[in-house]
Structure formats: C-alpha cells, structure tokens
Amino acid sequence: MSLDKATVAKIAHLARIKVPDDELDHLAGELSQILTFVEQLGEVDTQDVPPMTSVAAQTLRRRKDEVTDGGYRDAVLSNGPETAEGFYVVPKVVE
Amino acid sequence: MTGLTHLTMAAALDGLAKKEFTAVELTEAHVKAVETIRPLNAFITETPEQALAMAKASDARRAKGEAGPMEGLPIAVKDLFCTKGVPTTAASHILDGFKPEYESTVTSNLWRDGAVMLGKVNLDEFAMGSANITSHHGNVISPWSPGEVGNWSRQLVPGGSSGGSAAAVAARAALGATGTDTGGSIRQPAAFTGIVGIKPTYGRCSRWGVVAFASSLDQAGPMTRTVEDAAIMLRSMCGFDPKDSTSVDMAVPDFRAALTGDIRGLKVGIPKEYRVEGMPAEIAAIWDQGIEWLKQAGAEPVEISLPHTKYALATYYIVAPAEASSNLARYDGLRYGLRVEGASLKDMYENTRGAGFGKEVRRRILIGTYVLSAGYYDAYYNKARQVRTRIKWDFDEAFKTCDVILTPTAPSTAFAIGEKMDDPIQMYLNDVFTVPASLAGLPGMSVPAGVGSDGLPLGLQLLGRPFDEETILRVGQVIEKAAAVTATPPFMA
Numbered sequence: 249m250s251l252d253k254a255t256v257a258k259i260a261h262l263a264r265i266k267v268p269d270d271e272l273d274h275l276a277g278e279l280s281q282i283l284t285f286v287e288q289l290g291e292v293d294t295q296d297v298p299p300m301t302s303v304a305a306q307t308l309r310r311r312k313d314e315v316t317d318g319g320y321r322d323a324v325l326s327n328g329p330e331t332a333e334g335f336y337v338v339p340k341v342v343e
Numbered sequence: 344m345t346g347l348t349h350l351t352m353a354a355a356l357d358g359l360a361k362k363e364f365t366a367v368e369l370t371e372a373h374v375k376a377v378e379t380i381r382p383l384n385a386f387i388t389e390t391p392e393q394a395l396a397m398a399k400a401s402d403a404r405r406a407k408g409e410a411g412p413m414e415g416l417p418i419a420v421k422d423l424f425c426t427k428g429v430p431t432t433a434a435s436h437i438l439d440g441f442k443p444e445y446e447s448t449v450t451s452n453l454w455r456d457g458a459v460m461l462g463k464v465n466l467d468e469f470a471m472g473s474a475n476i477t478s479h480h481g482n483v484i485s486p487w488s489p490g491e492v493g494n495w496s497r498q499l500v501p502g503g504s505s506g507g508s509a510a511a512v513a514a515r516a517a518l519g520a521t522g523t524d525t526g527g528s529i530r531q532p533a534a535f536t537g538i539v540g541i542k543p544t545y546g547r548c549s550r551w552g553v554v555a556f557a558s559s560l561d562q563a564g565p566m567t568r569t570v571e572d573a574a575i576m577l578r579s580m581c582g583f584d585p586k587d588s589t590s591v592d593m594a595v596p597d598f599r600a601a602l603t604g605d606i607r608g609l610k611v612g613i614p615k616e617y618r619v620e621g622m623p624a625e626i627a628a629i630w631d632q633g634i635e636w637l638k639q640a641g642a643e644p645v646e647i648s649l650p651h652t653k654y655a656l657a658t659y660y661i662v663a664p665a666e667a668s669s670n671l672a673r674y675d676g677l678r679y680g681l682r683v684e685g686a687s688l689k690d691m692y693e694n695t696r697g698a699g700f701g702k703e704v705r706r707r708i709l710i711g712t713y714v715l716s717a718g719y720y721d722a723y724y725n726k727a728r729q730v731r732t733r734i735k736w737d738f739d740e741a742f743k744t745c746d747v748i749l750t751p752t753a754p755s756t757a758f759a760i761g762e763k764m765d766d767p768i769q770m771y772l773n774d775v776f777t778v779p780a781s782l783a784g785l786p787g788m789s790v791p792a793g794v795g796s797d798g799l800p801l802g803l804q805l806l807g808r809p810f811d812e813e814t815i816l817r818v819g820q821v822i823e824k825a826a827a828v829t830a831t832p833p834f835m836a
Contacts, residue, residue, distance in 0.1 A: 266697030299728030303784025
C-alpha cells in the first residue's frame with residue numbers, strides 16, 4: 249500500500265494535526281512502509297473468527313445511574329489554557 | 344548512608360522494622376541519589392520536599408504501629424501516572440503545564456500502603472517507543488553506558504517506553520518504579536537494564552488516572568531489582584477499581600507467599616516460533632540456559648506452538664495506533680496543556696496538535712486515523728482484531744499443555760542512541776517477543792538472566808495464564824537464583 253502526498257495531507261487534516269508541506273513526502277514514505285508491513289495480515293485465515301473486543305472474559309459492569317461525585321468546576325477548569333467566568337474560551341465559531 | 348540505596352525493598356522493610364534506620368533517612372539517601380544520577384536524565388520532575396514529607400508521615404505511622412506493606416519505601420513514578428498537584432507530562436510538549444487535580448488509582452494504592460514518591464520519571468512520549476528517545480524532555484541514558492559519566496563512549500538506551508523507570512532503579516536512585524506496558528514497555532527496558540519488570544494480567548491494575556495510549560493493551564506494573572520486590576510492589580499496585588470499567592473484581596493474592604522456590608513438575612512451554620530467523624547466538628544460548636535451570640529445579644520443558652506469532656507485530660501496529668488516535672483526540676488546546684492560537688477553532692486544533700505532538704506520536708496517530716477511516720476499517724482494523732483473536736486462541740491452546748511459557752525478552756542487548764532510528768519497523772522489532780502476550784492480555788515478566796558478550800544485561804521472559812502472576816513470579820525467582828547475576832551498571836548512585 250502506498251500513500252501519496254495528498255492522502256497524507258487528508259489524513260493529517262482528519263486527525264487535526266498541521267503537517268508542514270515539506271514534511272509530507274517523507275511522512276508518506278514512512279506511513280507507506282508501515283502499511284506495507286501490516287499487509288502480511290492478509291495471509292491469515294480469519295473466516296468466521298470474531299474480532300476481539302476484550303481480552304478479559306468478562307462483561308462490562310453496570311452501575312446505578314446516579315450522581316455520586318461532582319461540583320468541581322474550578323478544579324476542572326484549572327488546567328485550561330484560557331478560561332473566563334467558569335468557561336473554556338474558544339476561538340470565535342459563529343459569524 | 345549510600346548503602347541504603349543499594350538495599351532491596353525486602354531488606355529495607357526489614358531495616359525499617361528493626362529501627363536500623365528511619366524512612367526519613369532512607370528517603371534522604373535516595374533524594375541525594377536522584378541528584379547524583381541527573382546525567383542520565385531519568386527524572387522529569389524531582390519531588391524531594393514531597394518525598395521528605397511523605398517519609399516523615401511514614402515514620403509517624405510506623406511509630407503508631409500502622410505500617411503498611413510498603414511503608415517508607417522510596418519509589419519513582421513514570422510520568423504517565425497522574426499525581427495530584429505534581430506536573431504530569433507523558434513526556435509530551437502537548438501536556439506542558441498540566442497539573443492533575445486528582446491522583447491515579449495505582450499511585451493512590453502505593454501511597455495508601457506507605458510508599459514515598461521521589462519524583463516523576465522520563466519515558467517515550469505517550470509511552471510510544473522502545474528506546475526512550477521520543478521524549479520531549481530528552482533521551483534517557485542507560486547507567487550501563489560505557490565510558491566516563493556525561494562523556495560516554497557509547498550512549499546506550501535504557502529501553503522503552505519505561506526508560507526513566509528502568510534507569511532510576513538500575514542506577515540505585517529508587518528502590519522500585521512504576522511502569523506501564525502496552526507492547527513491552529515494562530519488560531523490554533527491564534531486560535536492557537538488568538532489572539525485574541512485570542506486566543500483570545490486563546485488568547489487574549486500574550488504568551484510572553494513567554494517561555491513555557492504547558486502552559485495550561495498557562497495563563501498569565512494577566519495576567524492581569529483585570523478583571521478591573516485584574511481588575511486594577505488585578500487590579500494592581493491584582486491586583479492583585470501580586472507576587476503571589475493565590478492572591477485574593478479584594482478590595489480590597499475597598504474591599510474596601507464592602515465592603516458594605518449588606517448581607517441581609511444572610510444565611514450561613517453549614514456543615518454537617520464537618526461535619526467529621537471525622536470532623543472535625547469545626540470545627539463543629541464554630534461552631537454552633534458562634530451560635536448563637528450570638529442568639534442574641524439577642520443571643519439565645515442553646515444546647509448544649504459537650502459530651500466529653509472526654503476525655503479532657503487524658496486528659499490534661494496527662490496533663495500538665487505532666486506539667491511540669482516538670485516545671489522543673482529547674488534546675485539543677482547550678482543556679489542558681499546550682494551546683497554539685489560530686484564526687479559527689479548527690486552525691487552533693491543528694496548530695496545537697501540530698506543535699504539541701512529536702514525530703513518533705504523529706506517525707502513530709496518522710496510521711490510526713487511516714486504518715479507522717471509512718473504506719479501510721474492515722481491511723485493516725477489523726482484520727487486525729480477528730488476528731488478535733487467533734493469537735489469543737494460540738495461547739489458550741498452548742496453556743492446555745503447559746503452565747508457564749519461557750522466552751527471551753528482547754532480540755538483543757541494549758543498543759546505542761542513534762542506532763535503529765531511520766527505520767520505524769526496525770525499532771518496532773524490539774517488541775517481537777513481548778507484543779503477543781500484550782495482545783492476549785496475559786501476565787508477563789522479564790528477569791535478569793545474565794550478560795551478553797558486550798557485558799550488557801540479558802533478560803528472560805515468563806508468560807502465564809490469565810491472573811496467574813503467582814506462577815511466573817515463582818518461576819522467575821528460580822531463574823533469578825540460578826542466574827545469580829552479579830554484574831552491576833558502571834554508573835550507580
């Protein structure tokens with residue numbers, strides 16, 4: 249599998265990571281190499297094999313749907329790079 | 344009292360109980376040791392004041408007869424565990440300035456049992472790497488590096504991703520350290536630095552408060568200088584936690600009590616597929632030696648087959664990046680860490696993440712994004728999950744005829760910084776023996792077994808049935824005693 253520059257730029261955009269143009273070629277080479285490496289999985293017969301969802305033989309626990317904790321607004325916001333009046337501040341999204 | 348930093352945890356507990364020294368004295372010696380080993384760049388954040396305060400509190404508890412199972416033992420914490428009020432970086436630029444408002448369950452358990460925190464240790468960025476060369480806070484140098492300190496003739500890697508943990512413990516700056524293992528990140532650095540590292544069964548240690556890499560694989564575990572110490576520390580780290588949905592509600596055994604030395608009649612599986620092409624002669628030799636030691640102790644080696652071994656790495660390099668790409672989506676420049684402004688919200692996301700993630704992390708997020716994208720999900724991600732099932736079935740089948748599996752931990756001794764760096768696949772091959780058990784969720788441990796022709800440590804790996812850490816610890820101690828490795832790193836505190 250070989251990825252071209254345009255595909256890498258598209259993936260980077262999907263992942264919301266800015267990649268400088270001059271790095272796209274090199275990155276395309278590296279990613280193609282990894283994808284070629286993983287293609288060997290095609291050799292494995294996986295007919296009727298269930299995809300693994302959990303290594304532990306257990307079903308997920310359920311808990312009561314009730315509030316047990318909370319009230320930490322300031323603690324939650326304390327690590328925000330930009331906050332104001334109890335909110336995170338984001339760049340303007342509405343014209 | 345430099346002798347204090349060379350004690351095992353078990354001996355330190357004895358000394359504390361007999362009042363030969365106090366937790367404060369033990370901690371002071373370690374705080375000094377942490378300073379001494381600064382040239383290794385093992386610590387990202389040193390917390391000497393907190394350490395001494397914790398030690399003082401520990402002495403007070405002991406005086407009241409309330410000593411916990413790890414009372415007064417100074418340890419290092421991989422900087423992937425959230426620690427309240429202490430910067431937690433995951434060795435990434437993107438977590439700059441992040442100070443958790445809460446404490447991870449594993450570290451809470453350790454403090455509950457009396458352990459003392461010396462600081463936060465370096466790692467590969469987001470635990471992605473096998474050499475501790477992807478950290479935003481610089482490379483960790485192995486204390487085994489030859490030559491003059493700071494002017495080494497070869498700068499060896501400590502392995503990764505728990506490289507700071509491994510270096511700190513091997514260099515006698517901490518009695519033990521927490522590690523995390525996603526594909527070998529505890530076991531491989533333990534092997535490279537001549538210490539013990541155990542990745543317990545998936546579900547044993549809570550993942551709550553541990554910065555996530557690949558959630559279906561991540562497990563915390565102890566890194567120590569002896570098997571007995573690993574048993575002591577593992578017991579404190581484990582335990583059911585309702586805050587982690589994959590935490591298993593099972594009693595935690597007294598792992599130390601399992602160290603009976605009696606392995607008579609035990610069937611030790613030797614997987615024929617692990618004799619990989621091009622395996623260095625000394626790796627094959629130490630493996631054969633390990634088989635011989637276990638035979639002499641009354642165990643019975645049996646050949647087993649794990650036919651899908653050769654597909655484990657490829658499976659891992661789809662599953663782990665896929666999970667990473669979704670876990671790391673949380674770094675958005677809004678809630679914590681780095682923020683790089685942009686003209687729009689989307690620009691701000693892209694600028695922040697472009698500047699905040701290092702090259703290896705970026706590579707893995709992109710691979711993960713690609714294999715999860717529409718049109719490729721089935722061909723890559725679902726296929727990998729199916730192969731993962733077959734790898735797990737291989738182990739299920741093998742454990743019908745054996746009780747424990749013995750393999751080498753890593754395909755070589757430690758390499759130098761600068762080697763194996765151009766080709767990501769070459770670097771990934773470091774984990775060829777450790778990844779399969781991660782994919783199957785099995786407990787695994789690396790034990791020092793000797794040194795190679797270059798004088799560097801070699802480790803053997805033991806894999807067990809789910810939740811049977813006791814057997815691998817018991818067998819591990821038999822190897823440790825038979826090997827009786829006396830070599831120590833040239834640079835120690």
